[in-house]
Amino acid sequence: ETGVTQTPRHLVMGMTNKKSLKCEQHLGHNAMYWYKQSAKKPLELMFVYNFKEQTENNSVPSRFSPECPNSSHLFLHLHTLQPEDSALYLCASSHTGPFLEKLFFGSGTQLSVL
Amino acid sequence: KQEVTQIPAALSVPEGENLVLNCSFTDSAIYNLQWFRQDPGKGLTSLLLIQSSQREQTSGRLNASLDKSSGRSTLYIAASQPGDSATYLCAVEEGTGGGADGLTFGKGTHLIIQP
Numbered sequence: 231e232t233g234v235t236q237t238p239r240h241l242v243m244g245m246t247n248k249k250s251l252k253c254e255q256h257l258g259h260n261a262m263y264w265y266k267q268s269a270k271k272p273l274e275l276m277f278v279y280n281f282k283e284q285t286e287n288n289s290v291p292s293r294f295s296p297e298c299p300n301s302s303h304l305f306l307h308l309h310t311l312q313p314e315d316s317a318l319y320l321c322a323s324s325h326t327g328p329f330l331e332k333l334f335f336g337s338g339t340q341l342s343v344l
Numbered sequence: 345k346q347e348v349t350q351i352p353a354a355l356s357v358p359e360g361e362n363l364v365l366n367c368s369f370t371d372s373a374i375y376n377l378q379w380f381r382q383d384p385g386k387g388l389t390s391l392l393l394i395q396s397s398q399r400e401q402t403s404g405r406l407n408a409s410l411d412k413s414s415g416r417s418t419l420y421i422a423a424s425q426p427g428d429s430a431t432y433l434c435a436v437e438e439g440t441g442g443g444a445d446g447l448t449f450g451k452g453t454h455l456i457i458q459p
Contacts, residue, residue: 232387263446272348273388273433275446286446320387332378333447335387 233257236321236336243311244344251306251339253321261326262304263333264296267318279304280326311343346371350434350450358458359426365419365453367434372415378447379408379419380433388433392419424457431455 234255243249255262264276278286279298293315295307304321321336347370357363367377376395380388392401392408394417400409407420421428431454435447 232389234387236387265446270451272451273435273447273449275448278446288446318385322388332390332393333380333388334390335380337387338385340385 232334232336234321234323234334234336236319236339238339239337240340240342242342242344243308245311245313247311248307248309250308251319251321251341253304253306253336255302255304255321255323255334257323257334259323259325259334260301261324262298262301263322263324264304264306265320265322265335267320267338269317273320277306308341311341313343316341316343346374346436346438346448348434348436348448348450350432350453352453353451354454354456356456356458357424359424361424362420362422363424363455365421365432365434365455367417367419367450369415369417369436369448371438372412374412374436374438377408377410377417377434377436379406379417380435382431382433382452391432426457426459429455429457 237252261280266274275288276290277296282298293310297305318338320338322333324333325331349368351366378393379391382388394401394410405422410417431452433452435449
């Protein structure tokens with residue numbers, strides 16, 4: 231266990247559905263991240279939250295909506311997704327400061343959009 | 345835009361061999377570099393983190409080196425074991441540091457250690 235828990239592990243949804251991914255960290259970190267991992271592509275940073283404030287939105291389509299109610303919880307709300315959004319969505323957390331410390335990742339949510 | 349390249353994309357070696365995985369990055373203005381391991385269908389586990397002012401880091405049978413000026417890093421695995429089979433990812437932090445910009449990843453090296 232890395233101390234970062236993601237639910238659900240697997241999700242299948244239609245293009246008209248609305249669903250949410252959840253991430254929780256028990257490490258006392260102040261920063262949380264969403265990454266997307268597609269087949270044969272590098273991990274892509276989606277969103278960064280530092281002390282609950284969003285500091286990065288890496289040109290992500292508006293059909294992905296993040297929410298960070300506190301430093302321990304992070305959500306990714308999904309609506310009207312496209313089949314090309316099928317991927318492994320990974321949450322991570324870390325301490326931040328002058329330099330980024332090690333990132334701790336959850337096991338991910340494998341998303342399939344039909 | 346920073347690009348991270350990992351060579352080889354895949355590697356299969358017999359158990360017991362020492363091996364080297366390579367990582368290169370296009371913009372040498374990085375703050376640190378991390379090596380991760382990913383098992384199939386799982387998240388990533390951080391193996392080693394090298395700050396930009398450092399040359400290498402060691403953990404057990406793993407040794408990572410960093411040559412910032414040439415934009416290169418290597419991950420050396422000594423006495424490989426079947427349990428080392430996984431995908432190894434290299435990632436750099438750039439920008440203003442502090443984690444605000446996240447990491448830029450390579451596509452990884454898929455490593456298989458044959459028993």
